[in-house]
Amino acid sequence: MAGILAWFWNERFWLPHNVTWADLKNTEEASFPQAEDLYLAFPLAFCIFMIRLVFERFIAKPCALGLKVQANGPQKAQPNAILEKVFTAITKHPDEKRLEGLSKQLDWDVRSIQRWFRQRRNQEKPSTLTKFCESMWRFTFYLYIFTYGVRFLKKTPWLWNTRQCWNGYPYQPLMPDLHYYYIVELSFYWSLMFSQFTDIKRKDFSIMFTHHIVTVILISFSYVTNLTRVGALTLCLHDSADILLEAAKMANYCKCQKLSDLLFLMFAIVFIISRLGIYPLWILNTMLFELYEALGNFPALWFFNILLIVLQVLHCFWSYLIIKAAYKAISRGKVAKDDRSDVESSSDEDDSVPRSNNPHNTTTTNGTSGANGTNGYLTGSTCSEDH
Numbered sequence: 001m002a003g004i005l006a007w008f009w010n011e012r013f014w015l016p017h018n019v020t021w022a023d024l025k026n027t028e029e030a031s032f033p034q035a036e037d038l039y040l041a042f043p044l045a046f047c048i049f050m051i052r053l054v055f056e057r058f059i060a061k062p063c064a065l066g067l068k069v070q071a072n073g074p075q076k077a078q079p080n081a082i083l084e085k086v087f088t089a090i091t092k093h094p095d096e097k098r099l100e101g102l103s104k105q106l107d108w109d110v111r112s113i114q115r116w117f118r119q120r121r122n123q124e125k126p127s128t129l130t131k132f133c134e135s136m137w138r139f140t141f142y143l144y145i146f147t148y149g150v151r152f153l154k155k156t157p158w159l160w161n162t163r164q165c166w167n168g169y170p171y172q173p174l175m176p177d178l179h180y181y182y183i184v185e186l187s188f189y190w191s192l193m194f195s196q197f198t199d200i201k202r203k204d205f206s207i208m209f210t211h212h213i214v215t216v217i218l219i220s221f222s223y224v225t226n227l228t229r230v231g232a233l234t235l236c237l238h239d240s241a242d243i244l245l246e247a248a249k250m251a252n253y254c255k256c257q258k259l260s261d262l263l264f265l266m267f268a269i270v271f272i273i274s275r276l277g278i279y280p281l282w283i284l285n286t287m288l289f290e291l292y293e294a295l296g297n298f299p300a301l302w303f304f305n306i307l308l309i310v311l312q313v314l315h316c317f318w319s320y321l322i323i324k325a326a327y328k329a330i331s332r333g334k335v336a337k338d339d340r341s342d343v344e345s346s347s348d349e350d351d352s353v354p355r356s357n358n359p360h361n362t363t364t365t366n367g368t369s370g371a372n373g374t375n376g377y378l379t380g381s382t383c384s385e386d387h
Contacts, residue, residue: 013299014225019170030173033223040183045190052137060133067254071129074122087120132253134199139246142239149236152177158229162286165229166294178228185235186219211314218307225300234283241271268322275315284308
């Protein structure tokens with residue numbers, strides 16, 4: 001194990017030329033980032049998760065109820081044993097052939113079956129109250145950590161001149177405020193890494209999972225290699241837009257459409273300026289060029305730059321989604337909901353009573369008759385399951 005760790009933390013890879021890990025050990029005169037400090041993030045991540053549970057239960061939920069946020073979930077589908085068996089055992093998105101078979105078996109029209117499956121899928125999605133509580137927690141944390149970061153960074157010279165990030169690098173003592181800021185941010189992203197499996201599932205789950213992994217790796221290794229100055233700038237820059245996004249979601253859940261529109265517009269402007277403008281011109285520029293000019297090339301520099309470029313690719317993808325949502329907002333006259341977690345809907349949603357092809361035969365509606373089979377659709381393999 002010692003040999004593996006020594007190989008992994010090879011000084012010739014992680015540090016500039018003629019610098020060793022021994023040079024970055026704590027002394028009586030100065031403290032430097034140590035790899036052991038990262039272990040603090042795990043118990044702190046658990047504490048943040050527990051704080052979140054308490055916050056959502058005793059602060060966010062009462063606020064939501066006071067703002068008349070809808071506590072009930074989406075409309076439930078009418079109980080039907082046959083359709084429920086197809087939904088749970090075969091597919092949640094039946095194709096045309098399967099719909100026609102079920103239509104004949106149940107004596108429902110295809111549109112009613114499609115509506116049943118849509119309502120059943122929505123039934124598994126969280127209520128507006130749950131989404132509001134999650135957004136309020138994230139809004140509160142982002143607001144706190146962004147405010148802390150701005151108050152700390154505005155007193156530092158490297159906020160105004162990124163070349164100061166490399167003045168004396170890597171022999172830059174670790175400031176207590178910077179240490180706290182880094183460890184809290186890392187702990188929060190570790191908590192997101194685990195809670196995202198129980199949080200509201202969104203369409204860009206895999207993209208967000210990739211983002212969290214890249215972020216945790218960047219925070220961890222930039223801390224150990226004392227790239228904390230540029231790391232703090234990157235973290236603060238990313239938190240700026242997230243505050244507005246969560247605020248826009250909360251306004252939307254409260255049905256304050258005009259406020260939601262305004263906040264979403266502000267979020268879109270801040271996101272695109274910060275991620276497509278400031279990030280490449282500020283962060284990527286200092287990492288790709290200014291660091292190279294100050295210290296020359298070393299292998300870890302490529303490692304960090306590749307991850308930072310991956311983040312930039314994700315920024316471009318999300319900017320596309322934001323611009324797309326903004327275009328829809330302009331064309332429809334209002335801001336669309338968060339497209340990643342919308343409840344499915346259609347113009348016929350209010351028509352919740354299945355329409356029978358034979359108005360005199362409704363005995364199969366609840367699945368009580370014809371239960372001896374499902375026309376082979378439960379076991380048939382003619383149609384593939386679509387997730």
